[in-house]
Amino acid sequence: MNITELESIFASEQKRILTEWQTFLKFPSISADPLYNSNCRDCAEWLASHLQGIGFESELLETSTKPVVFAERKGSPDKPTVLFYGHYDVQPIDPENAWETPPFAPTLRNGRLYARGAEDNKGQVFYTLKALETLIQNDGLDAPVKVIIEGEEEYGSAALTEHLDAWADRLKADILMVHDTGTVRAGNPTIVMGLRGIVHLTVELEGPDHDLHSGVHGGLAPNPAQGMGELLSGLFNADGSVAVSGFYDGVRAPTERELTLASETPFDAEAYKHLVGTSPDGGKENTPPAERVGFLPSLDINGVHSGYGGAGMKTIIPSKAITKLSARLVPDQDPAGVLESITGHIYRNVPKGMRLTISDQGVGGPGFRLFPESPLVRKAQAALEDLNAGSVAYLWEGASIPIVTGLAATSGAEPLLVGFGHEEDRIHAPNESFSIEQFKSGYLYAALMLQSL
Amino acid sequence: MNITELESIFASEQKRILTEWQTFLKFPSISADPLYNSNCRDCAEWLASHLQGIGFESELLETSTKPVVFAERKGSPDKPTVLFYGHYDVQPIDPENAWETPPFAPTLRNGRLYARGAEDNKGQVFYTLKALETLIQNDGLDAPVKVIIEGEEEYGSAALTEHLDAWADRLKADILMVHDTGTVRAGNPTIVMGLRGIVHLTVELEGPDHDLHSGVHGGLAPNPAQGMGELLSGLFNADGSVAVSGFYDGVRAPTERELTLASETPFDAEAYKHLVGTSPDGGKENTPPAERVGFLPSLDINGVHSGYGGAGMKTIIPSKAITKLSARLVPDQDPAGVLESITGHIYRNVPKGMRLTISDQGVGGPGFRLFPESPLVRKAQAALEDLNAGSVAYLWEGASIPIVTGLAATSGAEPLLVGFGHEEDRIHAPNESFSIEQFKSGYLYAALMLQSL
Numbered sequence: 001m002n003i004t005e006l007e008s009i010f011a012s013e014q015k016r017i018l019t020e021w022q023t024f025l026k027f028p029s030i031s032a033d034p035l036y037n038s039n040c041r042d043c044a045e046w047l048a049s050h051l052q053g054i055g056f057e058s059e060l061l062e063t064s065t066k067p068v069v070f071a072e073r074k075g076s077p078d079k080p081t082v083l084f085y086g087h088y089d090v091q092p093i094d095p096e097n098a099w100e101t102p103p104f105a106p107t108l109r110n111g112r113l114y115a116r117g118a119e120d121n122k123g124q125v126f127y128t129l130k131a132l133e134t135l136i137q138n139d140g141l142d143a144p145v146k147v148i149i150e151g152e153e154e155y156g157s158a159a160l161t162e163h164l165d166a167w168a169d170r171l172k173a174d175i176l177m178v179h180d181t182g183t184v185r186a187g188n189p190t191i192v193m194g195l196r197g198i199v200h201l202t203v204e205l206e207g208p209d210h211d212l213h214s215g216v217h218g219g220l221a222p223n224p225a226q227g228m229g230e231l232l233s234g235l236f237n238a239d240g241s242v243a244v245s246g247f248y249d250g251v252r253a254p255t256e257r258e259l260t261l262a263s264e265t266p267f268d269a270e271a272y273k274h275l276v277g278t279s280p281d282g283g284k285e286n287t288p289p290a291e292r293v294g295f296l297p298s299l300d301i302n303g304v305h306s307g308y309g310g311a312g313m314k315t316i317i318p319s320k321a322i323t324k325l326s327a328r329l330v331p332d333q334d335p336a337g338v339l340e341s342i343t344g345h346i347y348r349n350v351p352k353g354m355r356l357t358i359s360d361q362g363v364g365g366p367g368f369r370l371f372p373e374s375p376l377v378r379k380a381q382a383a384l385e386d387l388n389a390g391s392v393a394y395l396w397e398g399a400s401i402p403i404v405t406g407l408a409a410t411s412g413a414e415p416l417l418v419g420f421g422h423e424e425d426r427i428h429a430p431n432e433s434f435s436i437e438q439f440k441s442g443y444l445y446a447a448l449m450l451q452s453l
Numbered sequence: 454m455n456i457t458e459l460e461s462i463f464a465s466e467q468k469r470i471l472t473e474w475q476t477f478l479k480f481p482s483i484s485a486d487p488l489y490n491s492n493c494r495d496c497a498e499w500l501a502s503h504l505q506g507i508g509f510e511s512e513l514l515e516t517s518t519k520p521v522v523f524a525e526r527k528g529s530p531d532k533p534t535v536l537f538y539g540h541y542d543v544q545p546i547d548p549e550n551a552w553e554t555p556p557f558a559p560t561l562r563n564g565r566l567y568a569r570g571a572e573d574n575k576g577q578v579f580y581t582l583k584a585l586e587t588l589i590q591n592d593g594l595d596a597p598v599k600v601i602i603e604g605e606e607e608y609g610s611a612a613l614t615e616h617l618d619a620w621a622d623r624l625k626a627d628i629l630m631v632h633d634t635g636t637v638r639a640g641n642p643t644i645v646m647g648l649r650g651i652v653h654l655t656v657e658l659e660g661p662d663h664d665l666h667s668g669v670h671g672g673l674a675p676n677p678a679q680g681m682g683e684l685l686s687g688l689f690n691a692d693g694s695v696a697v698s699g700f701y702d703g704v705r706a707p708t709e710r711e712l713t714l715a716s717e718t719p720f721d722a723e724a725y726k727h728l729v730g731t732s733p734d735g736g737k738e739n740t741p742p743a744e745r746v747g748f749l750p751s752l753d754i755n756g757v758h759s760g761y762g763g764a765g766m767k768t769i770i771p772s773k774a775i776t777k778l779s780a781r782l783v784p785d786q787d788p789a790g791v792l793e794s795i796t797g798h799i800y801r802n803v804p805k806g807m808r809l810t811i812s813d814q815g816v817g818g819p820g821f822r823l824f825p826e827s828p829l830v831r832k833a834q835a836a837l838e839d840l841n842a843g844s845v846a847y848l849w850e851g852a853s854i855p856i857v858t859g860l861a862a863t864s865g866a867e868p869l870l871v872g873f874g875h876e877e878d879r880i881h882a883p884n885e886s887f888s889i890e891q892f893k894s895g896y897l898y899a900a901l902m903l904q905s906l
Contacts, residue, residue, distance in 0.1 A: 032763070032764055033765065091767060094763065210882045210883065210884075211881065212729065212881075212882070213880055214751075214779055214781065215851050215853050216850070218736075218752075218781045219751035219781070226688075228682070228757070229681070229683075229684075229754070230685075230686045230689075232682030233683045236679065276665065276670070277660075277661050278662070278807070279675075281806030282674045289673055293670070293672050296672055300671045300676060301678035301770075302760050302768055302769050303760030304681070304758070304774070305759075307754070307755050308545075308756035309777070310485070310547065313485070313609075313815070314544060315653065316756075321757070322762060323678075324762070328668055355731075360765070360766060398673070399669050426663055427666055428665075428666045428769055429665070
């Protein structure tokens with residue numbers, strides 16, 4: 001089928017597709033909070049049944065936490081086997097009162113569907129399933145296809161990672177398709193050439209064993225909120241770089257070719273400011289933005305909480321302070337080593353009179369980069385050019401999909417990361433959305449790419 | 454009546470007194486949150502009616518916020534007029550889940566009554582009312598007594614402060630009795646010789662206009678949690694002193710006599726550690742603890758909140774960070790000037806790419822100190838020695854009761870601050886309590902002191 005035929009099929013099926021997508025989005029499949037475990041299972045069961053309905057053999061692979069959806073459709077032995085990976089879990093929804101419509105009541109406004117997971121990753125998973133459905137119904141799918149959709153990507157993919165070895169045979173494939181990324185500009189198809197790795201940890205400082213009256217104790221008791229301020233401030237140098245000794249060990253410098261391809265999409269500081277509400281002034285000073293996010297690691301404070309934050313004032317010295325930290329890593333950094341550098345730095349700087357606890361330490365995986373001259377990258381480029389007259393962009397992305405590294409190694413497949421997300425989708429934030437236009441682009445690309453194999 | 458007679462009256466009335474005290478404590482009269490406004494009014498009405506019942510003319514003085522309870526009982530014109538000041542409002546209760554029994558369901562355990570306000574200030578107000586009741590019933594009260602009990606002490610006493618001039622005639626008195634302080638050790642009667650003043654403010658830093666994905670934006674977007682860490686850390690010097698220029702302007706040094714009296718109660722670091730759970734390592738290094746809390750100002754972070762703090766991890770760059778700050782001041786510091794120094798310092802250090810807002814700025818009042826040789830101080834000492842064979846302690850307290858300064862000036866009365874609170878009462882924290890023993894000491898002192906005038 002050519003692109004015109006695919007567009008016409010999408011137009012005639014759009015209403016049904018939207019309804020099904022909304023059903024998928026209604027499951028509050030938040031992986032970070034065990035309260036939602038049964039909703040995650042309901043979502044996985046619905047997905048498995050949906051895959052069965054469109055022509056796959058599907059099953060739930062049980063783990064000690066969330067079930068993994070696995071489906072397979074045999075194909076021609078002459079064709080490469082595709083392994084499509086996605087996730088059905090979503091980020092938490094707080095701050096809940098910042099949502100204009102409830103996060104699990106998908107609502108269409110101005111051509112965009114608003115819901116937690118609308119883009120990340122349920123939207124991008126679902127256009128892929130719909131492309132597969134269309135190809136199957138029209139005898140357009142020759143390649144064998146495996147689908148694996150997990151329920152813990154937003155929480156570190158631990159269960160799937162643990163089972164990779166046990167499931168290695170089942171996962172064997174030639175191409176690892178992942179649709180969990182974005183485009184450099186709205187409507188400009190983009191191949192992601194690299195992802196950063198991630199590690200994370202939680203730091204807790206305890207001082208007094210209960211909140212103290214700040215009059216009786218001010219100047220006397222050590223204040224964990226003050227101590228945490230010192231600790232956090234000490235993680236960074238005055239130039240914005242990370243002050244942790246060993247943090248930059250092994251960082252792989254970009255090649256000339258990578259820098260050339262990356263520079264084909266100039267960083268637009270004005271557009272950034274418009275989308276994000278502030279200038280790209282984070283990270284290391286005097287370093288180009290694309291390099292800071294694509295080729296350098298970052299250390300990010302995800303949250304810090306201590307003492308009173310309500311209305312009016314409450315004059316206490318808080319008994320403790322907690323901080324959540326994560327770091328994004330580039331290739332050749334050793335994630336476990338980086339985590340050790342960070343915890344070592346923090347342990348060496350415990351403020352006087354306080355007890356330190358580090359918990360929730362986790363290694364999501366290392367960073368990786370693709371080879372720009374790969375035939376698979378060329379084939380994706382052709383499909384994307386077919387979709388859109390404009391040129392294709394090559395992006396070294398700052399985000400992480402840690403499980404991709406593991407799946408590529410286990411399956412033996414070459415990863416191919418294409419996605420249609422965009423900044424205005426506000427993934428991980430309140431009022432996440434994905435436009436029908438983006439969804440359709442994904443559908444067309446997925447169908448063209450799968451057909452071309 | 455001598456102390457033995459008073460003790461016997463207390464013993465025979467104890468059950469009734471406890472029941473009435475519990476009724477007083479059941480009102481959730483939290484002043485900081487307007488949600489509780491009607492509960493504050495209910496509490497004030499109950500108090501006015503209770504005062505009427507024990508022999509006072511009482512009324513509610515209306516303000517634009519919480520009503521003030523005022524009551525008066527005429528006495529002999531030869532006697533000095535007493536103005537007793539207290540407050541019926543209480544601190545907020547969070548973290549609510551840290552309470553072993555609900556904060557507004559007063560519960561007796563091991564001789565202590567647990568409830569928000571059990572000590573601060575409902576407990577200390579109520580033993581005073583019960584002492585007045587006993588004296589009136591036994592013809593033991595000659596001095597004219599006025600009672601003023603406000604509903605906003607924990608929120609800055611703004612309404613009462615605003616009305617001081619208008620109510621000046623009504624408030625005219627010779628002695629301002631305040632029972633809102635503690636003892637240096639359990640069972641060691643204490644006269645408070647000074648209080649610190651207080652100012653407060655809320656600081657908010659905004660970076661991105663929504664929470665951002667830390668992968669897509671780590672190294673790119675300015676992080677308000679990181680910026681707040683820098684700001685807070687920059688408020689202090691490495692030796693723990695406050696780095697804000699002008700903060701220490703005007704600080705009055707203690708006299709030799711004050712240092713001598715203060716040193717009669719040696720600071721017990723081991724006892725402190727036992728009560729508070731950590732050593733007295735806050736504030737300025739190499740400065741005696743009693744001096745840090747009694748004769749030096751402090752700058753205290755009451756809370757800091759930014760981004761994610763829930764279970765698991767949420768890898769975001771938060772869009773904003775908020776901090777609540779207060780400072781305790783000593784005599785001769787100008788509160789408005791100190792507040793200006795702090796806000797000036799913060800405005801000069803706004804981190805790159807962030808917008809700063811300072812709100813909720815307030816001046817609670819200056820610090821003050823009493824004259825150690827005052828005849829009133831001597832009389833209180835005699836009553837306390839009668840109560841307890843042990844010596845009386847003189848305490849330069851770190852806490853603030855800003856309204857006391859204003860009431861003293863308006864009424865023309867000499868302040869006298871005695872109270873029976875103790876660290877283990879955990880005022881302002883979860884599981885606040887006050888023992889029957891402490892309550893009884895307060896009752897006996899109040900009766901002896903009022904009789905002696």
